[in-house]
Amino acid sequence: MAFMGTTLRVNLTDGTIKKESTPVDLAKKYVGGRGLATRLLMNEIDPGIDALSPNNKLIFATGPLTNTNAPTGGRYMVVTKGPLTGGVASSNSGGDWGAYLKKAGYDMVIVEGKAAKPVYLSVMEDEVELKDAAHVWGKRVPETTDMLIAESGQKKAKVSCIGPAGENMVLFASIMNEKHRAAGRTGVGAVMGSKNLKAIVVHGDKKSPIPDPDAFRDLVKGKIATIRGNGITGEGLPKLGTKVLDNIINENGLYPSRNFQDVMYDGTAHMSGEALVEKGYLKRNSGCYMCPIACARNVELPNGRKGEGPEYETGWAFGPLLGFHDLNVICDANFLCNDLGLDTISAGVTIACAMEMYEKGYIKKEELANGPELSFGNTEALPYYLYQMAYREGIGDKLAEGSLRFATSYGCPEFSMTCKGQEIPAYDPRGVQGMGMSYAVGNRGADHVRSYLIGPEILGSPEKLDPQAIDGKMQWLFIFQNLTAVIDSSGLCLFTSFALNADDYADMLNAATGFNLSTEQWLEAGERIWNMERNFNLSAGITPDKDTLPKRFFEEPAQRGPNKGKVHRLPEMLPEYYQIRGWNADGTIPASKLEALGIE
Amino acid sequence: MTIKFFATLKLKLGVASVELDAEPQLSVGDAIRRAEQSTGRSFWSEIFDQDGKTFPGGMVLLDGANIAHLDGVDTRVGDAETISVFPPAGGG
Numbered sequence: 014m015a016f017m018g019t020t021l022r023v024n025l026t027d028g029t030i031k032k033e034s035t036p037v038d039l040a041k042k043y044v045g046g047r048g049l050a051t052r053l054l055m056n057e058i059d060p061g062i063d064a065l066s067p068n069n070k071l072i073f074a075t076g077p078l079t080n081t082n083a084p085t086g087g088r089y090m091v092v093t094k095g096p097l098t099g100g101v102a103s104s105n106s107g108g109d110w111g112a113y114l115k116k117a118g119y120d121m122v123i124v125e126g127k128a129a130k131p132v133y134l135s136v137m138e139d140e141v142e143l144k145d146a147a148h149v150w151g152k153r154v155p156e157t158t159d160m161l162i163a164e165s166g167q168k169k170a171k172v173s174c175i176g177p178a179g180e181n182m183v184l185f186a187s188i189m190n191e192k193h194r195a196a197g198r199t200g201v202g203a204v205m206g207s208k209n210l211k212a213i214v215v216h217g218d219k220k221s222p223i224p225d226p227d228a229f230r231d232l233v234k235g236k237i238a239t240i241r242g243n244g245i246t247g248e249g250l251p252k253l254g255t256k257v258l259d260n261i262i263n264e265n266g267l268y269p270s271r272n273f274q275d276v277m278y279d280g281t282a283h284m285s286g287e288a289l290v291e292k293g294y295l296k297r298n299s300g301c302y303m304c305p306i307a308c309a310r311n312v313e314l315p316n317g318r319k320g321e322g323p324e325y326e327t328g329w330a331f332g333p334l335l336g337f338h339d340l341n342v343i344c345d346a347n348f349l350c351n352d353l354g355l356d357t358i359s360a361g362v363t364i365a366c367a368m369e370m371y372e373k374g375y376i377k378k379e380e381l382a383n384g385p386e387l388s389f390g391n392t393e394a395l396p397y398y399l400y401q402m403a404y405r406e407g408i409g410d411k412l413a414e415g416s417l418r419f420a421t422s423y424g425c426p427e428f429s430m431t432c433k434g435q436e437i438p439a440y441d442p443r444g445v446q447g448m449g450m451s452y453a454v455g456n457r458g459a460d461h462v463r464s465y466l467i468g469p470e471i472l473g474s475p476e477k478l479d480p481q482a483i484d485g486k487m488q489w490l491f492i493f494q495n496l497t498a499v500i501d502s503s504g505l506c507l508f509t510s511f512a513l514n515a516d517d518y519a520d521m522l523n524a525a526t527g528f529n530l531s532t533e534q535w536l537e538a539g540e541r542i543w544n545m546e547r548n549f550n551l552s553a554g555i556t557p558d559k560d561t562l563p564k565r566f567f568e569e570p571a572q573r574g575p576n577k578g579k580v581h582r583l584p585e586m587l588p589e590y591y592q593i594r595g596w597n598a599d600g601t602i603p604a605s606k607l608e609a610l611g612i613e
Numbered sequence: 614m615t616i617k618f619f620a621t622l623k624l625k626l627g628v629a630s631v632e633l634d635a636e637p638q639l640s641v642g643d644a645i646r647r648a649e650q651s652t653g654r655s656f657w658s659e660i661f662d663q664d665g666k667t668f669p670g671g672m673v674l675l676d677g678a679n680i681a682h683l684d685g686v687d688t689r690v691g692d693a694e695t696i697s698v699f700p701p702a703g704g705g
Contacts, residue, residue: 244701245670252621255704260619264697266677287623308704325704465705472703474669477681511670511703575677 015077015221015525016040017120021141023134025208026067026126030141035120041528041538042611044502046076047103048542050092050121054101055545057123060553064096064200065182065207067127073114073173073213076504077525080115080221083233084240085506087112087302090196097184097200097359097415098434098458100550104187104201105462105501106173107301108194110215113171117217128209133161133174138217146211151177153352154189157212167216174212175202176354178403182206183413185359185436189351193309193321194301197356199435199457224527232524236509236517237305243512245474250308250508251298255325256286258439263333265471265480266574267444269437270333271389272365273430273563276441276571278333284340286325294340306508314341320348323357326461329439330361335368336389346395353403359415362436364398365389366416366428367408375423382407432459433559442566444576445470447478447486450586451493454560456546462507464493474511483582487590495539502542541610544594548602548612557600560587615695616648622659622700626652635692641675642686644696659700661686670701 014037022031036049043049050072062068072092079086089111095102114122117136124134131146144164149157158172171190179186179202186202187195196202223229241247249257262268263281270278282288289295294314299321300307313319323331323343331346332338350357364387370376371387378386384407385393401409411419416429416436430437435458442449447466452459461467469489470480478489496515500507503522519532530538551557566581591598595606617630631651633644642665649655660671665686667673673680674697680688690696 243670244668245703248621249670249700249702250704252624253702257620257702258704260697261672261699261702264617264619264674264677264699265679282629287620290624462705467705468703471672472670473667473672473679473681474703476669477667477679479682507705508703575674 014527015081015223016045017115017118017219017221019119020121020123021119021136022123022125023143024125025128025132025210028143030143040077040526041530042541044076044499044522044538044542046074046079046090046502046504047092047105048498048502048538050074050090051101051103051542051545051549053123054092054094055549058094060094060549062094064094064099064204067208069094069204071124071201071204071208073122075111075115075120076502078521079504080112081223081525082230082303083505083521083525084237085301085304085306085509086504088504088506089114090501091188091201093201093204094553095199095201095457096203098555100433100553100555101456101546102199102201103457104196104198106188106190106194106196107304107506108171108191109302110171110173110190111504112302113215113217115221116219117215118219122213124208124210127207131209131211133210133212133214135165136213136215137165137167138219149211150180153177154354155192155352158192161212161214165214165216170214170216172212172214175205176352176403178354179203179206181403181405181413183355183402183405184415185356187354187356189354193351195351195356198358198460202354223525225524229524232520236513236521239517240305240509240512245472245511246306246508250306253286253290254298254308254310256289256310256323256328258325259285259328260287261471262440265444266571266576267441268329268333269439269441271336272334272369272428273437273441273565274369276444276576277574278338280338281333284328284332284338284343288340292340294344301506304506308508312344314344316341318345318348320344320351322347322351326439327357330358331395334361334365335395337392339392342392342395346399349396349399353399355399355403358438359436360399360402362430363412363416363419364395366420366430367398367412369428370420370423370425375425380408384408427564430563430565432562433555435459440467441571442562442581443571443579445480446483446582446586447490449562449566449581450486450490450583450590453562453583454590456543456550463497464490465497465507466490466493468511475514481576481579483586487586487593490590491593494543495536498539498542499535537610541612544602544607544610545612548607551601560600614644614690614693616644617695617697619697619699620702622656622698626654626656628652637689637691639690640686641673641680641688641690641696644690645673645698660698668701670703672699673697
């Protein structure tokens with residue numbers, strides 16, 4: 014089957030490296046990647062531990078379709094206990110690194126303990142060793158990447174690493190691979206930094222052992238054709254990237270600005286995906302490993318600076334959310350975060366929170382120590398405070414804790430736009446009831462990629478739902494959460510789901526693993542993964558009363574646009590969601606449910 | 614009223630919008646046909662399938678309200694000021 018069969022276990026405390034058999038027997042129940050790694054994390058750590066202590070473990074996990082020619086078959090997941098929410102953290106990344114971990118011969122890397130001094134892990138097929146990282150500690154992501162590739166002696170070696178933000182344990186630090194691809198959310202980079210692990214360098218040329226390669230190739234050809242023939246994945250995303258959403262979401266009246274005080278932004282046309290093309294900043298698009306979509310933006314600014322991005326979320330978090338729309342500032346801030354290893358969503362939302370607090374008098378000017386005014390519209394503030402966050406300098410030391418801890422420390426947590434401590438992405442819950450619920454009940458706090466209900470509620474994919482309706486929405490949420498858990502765990506990109514359906518994923522997983530499970534069985538594996546993550550969070554002390562949104566979305570109606578007067582209707586939907594999940598009315602999971610799903 | 618074009622449609626047409634005389638009884642479909650005449654380019658088939666429904670990822674908004682939840686292309690424009698037209702697009 015398409016697993017390499019070997020997992021690396023690296024203990025940083027004593028420097029030992031073991032090669033273990035990948036528990037492929039568990040793949041029928043947990044697929045791989047996100048699911049399998051979370052299963053191992055549940056087995057191996059106490060959910061109540063401090064996320065930044067040596068007792069935590071950090072798992073880099075590929076799926077069965079990683080390193081295959083399935084469309085987008087190159088992704089990996091980083092799974093750990095997260096410092097931002099205190100619950101399960103897992104963050105997905107594209108690029109090539111995941112595929113190259115398998116080419117080196119390994120499905121997963123389980124990192125334990127803490128190194129006495131900075132190290133990096135070199136994985137060159139059979140030669141696996143920990144090496145001194147003193148010379149790259151403190152370096153930014155691009156320089157670290159270049160230096161470690163040079164040291165490996167393999168031009169095609171791939172590097173997954175942290176930047177200064179991870180080293181300084183910024184609670185929303187990312188892990189970066191191929192310089193521009195991010196395991197961005199949930200603060201996985203802070204956990205890597207807490208272990209004094211700077212990077213993992215991988216290289217090899219092994220193929221994944223697929224049972225019938227010819228049949229698999231024929232099968233995925235059809236899936237690739239479906240993706241290329243779809244209007245979203247075949248034209249919209251390649252031409253304009255995810256930033257095509259700026260105008261769509263704004264015109265639909267759910268594009269948050271000024272820390273979610275408004276639901277539209279008047280200057281959107283100046284910083285949209287269309288503007289990126291029209292101004293000539295976009296030079297070309299590019300794709301991750303085996304990707305037929307190629308949504309990545311390769312940008313060159315008038316000042317000569319080049320880089321990848323921005324995608325939709327970053328463009329919003331570093332623009333309209335902060336009350337400005339200068340594409341140069343947005344792109345430069347994106348490049349800076351990639352270099353420093355910062356999650357752009359949490360960084361932008363945290364600065365937006367601080368701006369609202371500053372304007373309302375909660376933060377005094379003296380605290381800025383002659384730094385730029387923390388005012389909406391002040392472009393100068395963005396790079397300044399991003400830098401301060403990454404290096405924990407000045408007020409940046411407090412900002413580095415994320416907006417909830419930051420605002421709480423001033424006695425005003427209501428200005429933090431977070432769920433379970435993680436910052437909310439670029440869709441205002443008042444304009445899209447199902448997506449708002451997705452934030453509220455998310456296992457890793459607010460995020461948009463664990464059940465992307467914007468698909469049906471706004472984009473009409475796979476069918477159009479009224480974004481303000483609530484009838485039947487929780488069933489959609491249930492299915493999207495389960496299917497996404499399967500896609501994440503398989504090693505494919507979520508964007509394929511604009512074109513492919515559950516049967517398509519079942520086809521490819523069966524062909525790669527030889528399991529021959531029904532689509533329903535694969536979706537049940539997704540349900541199992543979701544419940545397991547929830548169970549981890551409950552054990553970690555994240556109680557069901559955290560299944561909510563900031564009170565702004567209940568008490569401050571949208572002031573304009575098609576959703577004028579609307580608030581979020583969570584209290585009407587949450588009981589139904591618990592019921593559909595088969596959970597108790599108080600949001601806990603009955604033992605009978607865990608037993609029925611086979612979760613030990 | 615204003616008909617606004619977005620995404621790849623805007624790039625293809627080379628204009629962001631066209632203005633039409635306000636006629637409350639005009640349907641959204643007729644307004645889009647007039648926009649085609651005004652721009653000199655046919656784009657109906659990039660937005661709508663044979664049944665006049667927008668393709669997944671595509672949408673037509675009447676003052677921000679998706680016509681899929683109104684009367685589709687037969688929706689009367691009434692006193693609306695803006696029709697926004699999007700070809701299939703998506704992201705995350």
